[in-house]
Amino acid sequence: MTEAPSERTRVKRRHDRGKYDAETVHGILDAMPICSVGYVFKGTPYVTPTLQWREDDHIYWHGSSASRMLETCVDADVCVTVTMIDAMVMARSAFNHSCNYRSVMVMGKAYIIKDPAEKEQHLKAFTEKLFPGRWDILRPVTAKELKATMMLGLSLDEASAKIRNGPPGDDEEDYALPIWAGLIPIRTETLASTPDARNLPGLSPPAHVTSFKMG
Amino acid sequence: MTEAPSERTRVKRRHDRGKYDAETVHGILDAMPICSVGYVFKGTPYVTPTLQWREDDHIYWHGSSASRMLETCVDADVCVTVTMIDAMVMARSAFNHSCNYRSVMVMGKAYIIKDPAEKEQHLKAFTEKLFPGRWDILRPVTAKELKATMMLGLSLDEASAKIRNGPPGDDEEDYALPIWAGLIPIRTETLASTPDARNLPGLSPPAHVTSFKMG
Numbered sequence: 001m002t003e004a005p006s007e008r009t010r011v012k013r014r015h016d017r018g019k020y021d022a023e024t025v026h027g028i029l030d031a032m033p034i035c036s037v038g039y040v041f042k043g044t045p046y047v048t049p050t051l052q053w054r055e056d057d058h059i060y061w062h063g064s065s066a067s068r069m070l071e072t073c074v075d076a077d078v079c080v081t082v083t084m085i086d087a088m089v090m091a092r093s094a095f096n097h098s099c100n101y102r103s104v105m106v107m108g109k110a111y112i113i114k115d116p117a118e119k120e121q122h123l124k125a126f127t128e129k130l131f132p133g134r135w136d137i138l139r140p141v142t143a144k145e146l147k148a149t150m151m152l153g154l155s156l157d158e159a160s161a162k163i164r165n166g167p168p169g170d171d172e173e174d175y176a177l178p179i180w181a182g183l184i185p186i187r188t189e190t191l192a193s194t195p196d197a198r199n200l201p202g203l204s205p206p207a208h209v210t211s212f213k214m215g
Numbered sequence: 216m217t218e219a220p221s222e223r224t225r226v227k228r229r230h231d232r233g234k235y236d237a238e239t240v241h242g243i244l245d246a247m248p249i250c251s252v253g254y255v256f257k258g259t260p261y262v263t264p265t266l267q268w269r270e271d272d273h274i275y276w277h278g279s280s281a282s283r284m285l286e287t288c289v290d291a292d293v294c295v296t297v298t299m300i301d302a303m304v305m306a307r308s309a310f311n312h313s314c315n316y317r318s319v320m321v322m323g324k325a326y327i328i329k330d331p332a333e334k335e336q337h338l339k340a341f342t343e344k345l346f347p348g349r350w351d352i353l354r355p356v357t358a359k360e361l362k363a364t365m366m367l368g369l370s371l372d373e374a375s376a377k378i379r380n381g382p383p384g385d386d387e388e389d390y391a392l393p394i395w396a397g398l399i400p401i402r403t404e405t406l407a408s409t410p411d412a413r414n415l416p417g418l419s420p421p422a423h424v425t426s427f428k429m430g
Contacts (some may be wrong), residue, residue: 013281013283034298036251036264038253038260038261038262040258044223044255045261045294046253046294046322047251047252047262047294048296048320049296049298067228077258077259077260079253079260081262081264083264090346090411092353093354094338094342095356095364099266101264105261105262107261127309127312138309139389139392141308145309145310148310167413174354175413179353179418180410180414181410182410182414189401189403190399190401191401191402192400193305193397193398194398194400195397196397199396200393209395209397214401
């Protein structure tokens with residue numbers, strides 16, 4: 001990916017928080033599959049949540065072939081944003097309260113992946129990224145399912161990360177006040193899995209279920 | 216708020232998952248302050264993460280008076296989306312994998328809140344909503360800080376929720392396969408707070424810190 005910001009992706013407010021290197025951008029995209037896809041339909045902005053996955057210097061997302069979001073994004077300008085809040089930052093004034101966060105914004109024209117074999121390869125990559133080893137134990141995907149799936153890709157050429165990490169930054173004179181300040185750390189927790197009521201007897205959750213993490 | 220969907224907010228895909236009642240919409244907005252604000256700048260969609268808070272039938276967000284996002288949103292069409300993932304839904308085929316989620320999409324024209332006294336009232340409401348009792352122990356907000364803060368509001372007139380909740384939905388014949396299916400529940404966890412290194416001696420974290428929850 002291009003490691004210099006474009007005019008569109010350069011972080012403008014608090015540019016000290018902007019990062020453009022692949023390691024940072026990939027790390028955030030890989031940690032958090034939930035993303036928000038922004039697009040314009042009839043002149044109006046829409047933001048649709050979905051899951052993204054990264055392969056090399058591209059991200060992908062998918063859904064029903066009947067999805068208006070996906071259809072509208074084909075060959076159109078989109079903005080895909082991924083955000084994790086790591087802590088509430090409690091300061092001595094309301095004004096200096098903040099959050100510690102990691103976010104990535106990717107801009108560009110989304111493209112459609114039409115070839116069924118290529119689609120299947122990407123679906124496998126998505127499944128294996130979230131749940132290593134799962135693809136091969138699943139009932140194989142069918143041609144009908146591939147047809148019912150629309151898949152989009154987006155280059156990371158115009159991607160930027162923005163990160164805040166650290167203690168509250170108070171006005172110097174406020175540090176003398178007897179007000180508790182500090183961080184409330186926040187994370188995404190995965191709880192113990194619950195088996196489907198219709199599982200066949202004797203099945204245990206595979207390692208890709210018991211060790212699943214995100215965030 | 217209007218409890219019937221507008222043309223723009225009616226859930227199109229999986230309309231059985233759409234909800235438009237105030238209780239559902241308010242519940243999701245109140246549970247999750249992190250939101251994604253979608254807007255159009257020079258014809259291109261942008262999605263910026265920030266925090267929102269609800270008061271009655273409006274949501275609000277704020278930031279620096281120098282923020283391009285905020286400036287661009289004034290009197291412009293925006294789409295604010297809030298999303299929580301509650302579980303990864305593991306099925307017997309890749310195609311039937313899914314997520315349990317709760318999301319809200321609010322569309323409409325954002326408006327600016329200019330009056331300093333009104334701004335301060337909303338800042339208090341925001342602070343108290345996240346951290347009950349904190350506003351009164353903080354160093355009071357100054358006129359300069361209010362001036363440096365831009366605040367936007369958005370009516371919930373055009374709001375919709377979309378929810379998936381439940382077990383995997385597999386193809387009938389796939390239930391006979393010896394494949395582990397089920398849910399991996401996901402939640403937002405708050406960890407023990409960490410005091411700022413510059414706190415005065417003897418301060419303990421207030422209840423609004425130790426009992427803080429989101430999601």
